[in-house]
Amino acid sequence: xxxxxxxxxxxxxxxxxxxxxxxxxxxxxxxxxxxxxxxxxxxxxxxxxxxxxxxxxxxxxxxxxxxxxxxxxxxxxxxxxxxxxxxxxxxxxxxxxxxxxxxxxxxxxxxxxxxxxxxxxxxxxxxxxxxxxxxxxxxxxxxxxxxxxxxxxxxxxxxxxxxxxxxxxxxxxxxxxxxxxxxxxxxxxxxxxxxxxxxx
Amino acid sequence: xxxxxxxxxxxxxxxxxxxxxxxxxxxxxxxxxxxxxxxxxxxxxxxxxxxxxxxxxxxxxxxxxxxxxxxxxxxxxxxxxxxxxxxxxxxxxxxxxxxxxxxxxxxxxxxxxxxxxxxxxxxxxxxxxxxxxxxxxxxxxxxxxxxxxxxxxxxxxxxxxxxxxxxxxxxxxxxxxxxxxxxxxxxxxxxxxxxxxxx
Amino acid sequence: xxxxxxxxxxxxxxxxxxxxxxxxxxxxxxxxxxxxxxxxxxxxxxxxxxxxxxxxxxxxxxxxxxxxxxxxxxxxxxxxxxxxxxxxxxxxxxxxxxxxxxxxxxxxxxxxxxxxxxxxxxxxxxxxxxxxxxxxxxxxxxxxxxxxxxxxxxxxxxxxxxxxxxxxxxxxxxxxxxxxxxxxxxxxxxxxxxxxxxxxxxxxxxxxxxxxxxxxxxxxxxxxxxxxxxxxxxxxxxxxxxxxxxxxxxxxxxxxxxxxxxxxxxxxxxxxxxxxxxxxxxxxxxxxxxxxxxxxxxxxxxxxxxxxxxxxxxxxxxxxxxxxxxxxxxxxxxx
Numbered sequence: 001x002x003x004x005x006x007x008x009x010x011x012x013x014x015x016x017x018x019x020x021x022x023x024x025x026x027x028x029x030x031x032x033x034x035x036x037x038x039x040x041x042x043x044x045x046x047x048x049x050x051x052x053x054x055x056x057x058x059x060x061x062x063x064x065x066x067x068x069x070x071x072x073x074x075x076x077x078x079x080x081x082x083x084x085x086x087x088x089x090x091x092x093x094x095x096x097x098x099x100x101x102x103x104x105x106x107x108x109x110x111x112x113x114x115x116x117x118x119x120x121x122x123x124x125x126x127x128x129x130x131x132x133x134x135x136x137x138x139x140x141x142x143x144x145x146x147x148x149x150x151x152x153x154x155x156x157x158x159x160x161x162x163x164x165x166x167x168x169x170x171x172x173x174x175x176x177x178x179x180x181x182x183x184x185x186x187x188x189x190x191x192x193x194x195x196x197x198x199x200x
Numbered sequence: 201x202x203x204x205x206x207x208x209x210x211x212x213x214x215x216x217x218x219x220x221x222x223x224x225x226x227x228x229x230x231x232x233x234x235x236x237x238x239x240x241x242x243x244x245x246x247x248x249x250x251x252x253x254x255x256x257x258x259x260x261x262x263x264x265x266x267x268x269x270x271x272x273x274x275x276x277x278x279x280x281x282x283x284x285x286x287x288x289x290x291x292x293x294x295x296x297x298x299x300x301x302x303x304x305x306x307x308x309x310x311x312x313x314x315x316x317x318x319x320x321x322x323x324x325x326x327x328x329x330x331x332x333x334x335x336x337x338x339x340x341x342x343x344x345x346x347x348x349x350x351x352x353x354x355x356x357x358x359x360x361x362x363x364x365x366x367x368x369x370x371x372x373x374x375x376x377x378x379x380x381x382x383x384x385x386x387x388x389x390x391x392x393x394x395x396x397x398x399x
Numbered sequence: 400x401x402x403x404x405x406x407x408x409x410x411x412x413x414x415x416x417x418x419x420x421x422x423x424x425x426x427x428x429x430x431x432x433x434x435x436x437x438x439x440x441x442x443x444x445x446x447x448x449x450x451x452x453x454x455x456x457x458x459x460x461x462x463x464x465x466x467x468x469x470x471x472x473x474x475x476x477x478x479x480x481x482x483x484x485x486x487x488x489x490x491x492x493x494x495x496x497x498x499x500x501x502x503x504x505x506x507x508x509x510x511x512x513x514x515x516x517x518x519x520x521x522x523x524x525x526x527x528x529x530x531x532x533x534x535x536x537x538x539x540x541x542x543x544x545x546x547x548x549x550x551x552x553x554x555x556x557x558x559x560x561x562x563x564x565x566x567x568x569x570x571x572x573x574x575x576x577x578x579x580x581x582x583x584x585x586x587x588x589x590x591x592x593x594x595x596x597x598x599x600x601x602x603x604x605x606x607x608x609x610x611x612x613x614x615x616x617x618x619x620x621x622x623x624x625x626x627x628x629x630x631x632x633x634x635x636x637x638x639x640x641x642x643x644x645x646x647x648x649x650x651x652x653x654x655x656x657x658x659x660x661x662x663x664x665x666x667x668x669x670x671x672x673x674x675x676x677x678x679x680x681x682x683x684x685x686x687x688x689x690x691x692x693x694x695x696x697x698x699x700x701x702x703x704x705x706x707x708x709x710x711x712x713x714x715x716x717x718x719x720x721x722x723x724x725x726x727x728x729x730x731x732x733x734x
Contacts, residue, residue: 052386054291056396057236063386082386086396089330121334150236165604172612176538179545188664188689190544194554195663254500257492258583259479260593264431264600265471267438273597276606281579284593284605300471306479306486307496307507 053152059086064139064152071156073129081123081139093118096141098125103134103153110138132157237278240287241326241374241393243271244295245302245313249395255309258284262301262310270295286310288326290376290391295326297352297375317353320373327374327393329358331366336388338365347378347389406696410688413527417534420477424531424592428599429456430470437467476592477529478583479510486510489525489589490518490640491633495582498575515640522641526627526634527681531595532587535615536624537666543619554623557668560679563628567635586633587611587626624666628679642678643701648687650674650707655694657713661686671695674706 051069055062063082071077083092095115102109116123129135136151180187243262246252263271263286270293274282288295297320302312313323329347333339338360345364351357357372366378366389374391382389433456436445445453464470474481479488488510497503517524526533543553570582583589590607598604614626627634650671661671664685669676671686687695692712709715 050385052291054239054289054386055236056239061239061390065386080386084332086392087398089332091334121332165608166598169598169604169608169612172615176535176542179542180538183541183545187541187544190547192660192663194544194547195659251500254578254580255496255504256580257479257488257496258580258589258593259475259488259492260596261475261479261481264427264474264596266431267434269432269435269600272601273593273605280581280584283584284607304474304481304486306481306488306492306510307504 055150056086057150058146058148059143060084060092060148061086062139062150064137064150066154071127071129071154073132073156076126076128079123079125079127079137081125082121083123083141091118091121092141092143094141094143096123096139099138099140100127100129100154101136101138101151103136129156235279235282237282238287238289239390239393240289241295241376241391242395243286243288243301243310244297244299244320244324244326244373244375245311246326247309247311252309253281253285255307256285257307257309259306260284260286261304261306262286265300265304267298267300268293268296271301288376290379291387292380294376294380296377297324297373317356321353321356321371324373324375325394326376327391327396328372329368329374329376329378329389329391331368331389333388335384335386336366337384338363344383346381346383350377350381352377406684406693407688409684413683414534414537416528417531417537420529421531421534423473424476424595425599426459427474427476428596430460431474431596431600433457433460434467434470476589476596477525477531478586478589478592487513489586489633490515491582491586491636492589494571494636495574495580498571499578499580501575518637518640518644520644521646521682522644523634523637523679523681524641524646525637525681526631527683530588531591532611533627535591536587536618536627539615539618540623540666543623546619553619555620556622556625558622558625558629560628560668563630563632563635564639566630567632570632582632585610587614587631588633623668628667634679637681638678644678645699645701646682647698647700647703648676648680648682648684648695649698649700649704650710651694651696652707653694653711654692655690655710655712656692657710657715658691660689660691661695664689672710674704676703 050065050067052063052065055064061082061084063080063084065080065082067078067080068075079098081096081098083096084090085092095117097115098113100111100113113127114125116125123139127137133156135154135156137154139148139150139152141148183190242249242252243266247255260273263269263273270288270290271286272289273284273286276283286301297315299313299315299320302310305312311323313319331339337344341363343363345360345366347366348354348358348360348364352375353371353373356369358366358368358378360366368389374394376391378389379387379391429452433453436442436449436453442450442453460467460470464472472483477489479486479492481487488507490511493504493508493511496507514525547553570585573579573581584607590611594604594608594611598608614630618625622628648671655672657672659672662669662673665671666683666685667679667681669680682697687693687697694710709719711717
């Protein structure tokens with residue numbers, strides 16, 4: 001089943017930035033509901049802020065962590081990657097190559113930042129970004145000759161404004177309701193005129 | 201939306217969904233694995249994945265009634281077949297097994313299960329927790345035991361040995377409270393979802 | 400006289416009903432968040448925004464329930480809901496789920512019984528009185544006319560109403576063959592209900608909002624109520640169920656003056672003045688309210704009247720019959 005050529009091609013998958021927003025844009029405040037307080041992902045948290053994204057693909061669970069959670073340009077940071085098999089939790093042992101890809105529109109830049117061996121169960125890769133922007137970190141490895149390319153979004157620099165879609169929808173609603181209030185009864189007259197025009 | 205994501209969204213996602221749907225009757229767990237998704241659990245009392253996807257009407261009531269607000273809904277990124285279906289990420293918010301979701305589900309995609317220990321152990325299979333001894337503090341000479349204390353079924357789903365080393369037992373229902381409480385980063389105990397199990 | 404005043408108010412009442420449904424759809428996600436805060440017993444740990452939500456919801460719900468847990472009495476959307484323990488679902492959901500799973504679920508089908516019976520009796524009345532998308536689409540029609548005043552061309556096309564039956568059938572077929580639940584993904588009331596919940600209680604809108612906004616834009620520029628008239632699978636299903644409905648609007652030809660206001664106001668492009676209502680009439684009473692001579696009324700009958708000819712108060716009839724009747728021509732509809 002793993003050797004179907006179409007499935008091999010399907011290994012190259014992009015992890016969308018929606019997952020990033022699910023984790024990092026939600027401010028998780030300390031709640032004593034059900035045990036320990038949740039780690040705050042704010043910059044002023046006293047626990048080391050890091051972002052963790054977990055995913056499953058093929059026969060692996062992949063955990064990707066970035067320190068700090070919101071890296072800035074010219075600031076050194078670190079990626080921790082954990083690759084474990086779903087069935088028995090065995091650690092993947094071969095080399096993993098990290099690439100960084102510029103995720104901006106109309107940009108083709110990509111660069112290998114390092115190839116790492118496993119070190120105490122984790123793949124560690126340092127990075128320093130020269131410029132702010134949206135990037136993808138690609139982790140590439142091969143298991144039994146099946147290539148895996150996992151992309152994780154990484155924002156360097158200022159956070160983009162949250163929820164632009166909500167703002168757009170609210171503006172639309174406001175416009176529509178507003179125009180209705182402005183039109184009032186004239187809407188009916190406009191309908192009569194329009195009907196008459198379509199008839200003649 | 202970035203160009204790369206747009207292309208991926210329109211192209212590979214749809215192919216993926218189509219393939220996964222075709223594969224589903226063939227070998228459910230493998231099909232689930234071919235899709236790239238978050239590690240997720242279905243609500244407690246859910247039917248197994250293949251049946252769940254055709255029983256769930258995407259009404260959103262399970263998440264609405266959840267007093268813990270742990271149930272979220274997939275968007276388009278995991279595919280058309282998964283869109284608007286409920287899921288739980290235990291590390292963010294684990295399930296407290298209140299079983300209200302099963303009561304409200306109109307189609308029985310989440311089966312109603314009585315809120316009694318025996319009923320829950322018998323009927324709930326969200327997954328099974330697994331300890332990563334490389335990360336767990338108790339397996340490295342320190343003493344922790346937080347996951348054991350968070351478990352709603354202690355000594356039934358999980359037990360502790362020396363130095364509070366956790367051992368997950370067969371009757372673990374996969375609620376994820378242990379994973380949620382683990383003090384390590386990344387967590388040393390995680391729930392392996394039922395739908396990723398082969399066979 | 401009072402009866403006629405009441406009939407004129409029906410359209411306003413309908414808009415109130417639609418608004419009420421919409422407001423409930425907005426209220427319920429906030430109630431869900433509030434119930435989470437009360438279940439956590441952690442008021443002191445809330446931040447200021449969360450505290451504000453809590454306080455507002457507490458003020459709103461205190462007169463209604465003694466314990467926030469009782470807010471579980473009302474959950475869901477117009478796609479599927481639970482009201483006081485009784486589950487009620489859209490018949491399209493039953494159709495979709497049965498065909499996706501190739502099985503019949505009697506307890507789930509029973510939840511669609513009341514909507515089914517109401518549709519058999521009153522036709523596509525869900526579309527006119529309850530559907531949350533209807534409210535947005537009707538406001539959008541007026542917005543389109545506003546744009547038209549500013550010079551933007553709108554509402555250029557007409558298509559065949561039977562297209563939506565094709566959408567219903569092909570959607571059901573695709574569901575049956577692939578197991579994909581595509582109907583709830585394209586059905587506006589299900590979309591609106593879910594998206595409001597996502598926006599308030601979860602991370603925000605999903606791609607379905609973009610789809611819905613696109614249908615609104617298509618309604619503005621392509622065809623008035625284009626989705627409802629030509630594409631909605633739920634509308635198709637309700638129209639089929641309402642083919643022999645008992646509650647119908649009919650024209651009293653003796654007082655009709657051929658002013659065409661009813662034809663202009665009908666959102667679905669039906670022709671009350673030609674006695675053409677058909678299975679697609681959603682009993683929205685807009686035509687009843689606008690008729691200056693109150694010639695449109697509800698009747699209990701399973702079939703439409705055949706065409707009765709021009710209205711007896713209208714120019715055409717009067718001209719043809721000047722020697723037969725005394726003229727009492729009320730002026731025709733004016734600018």
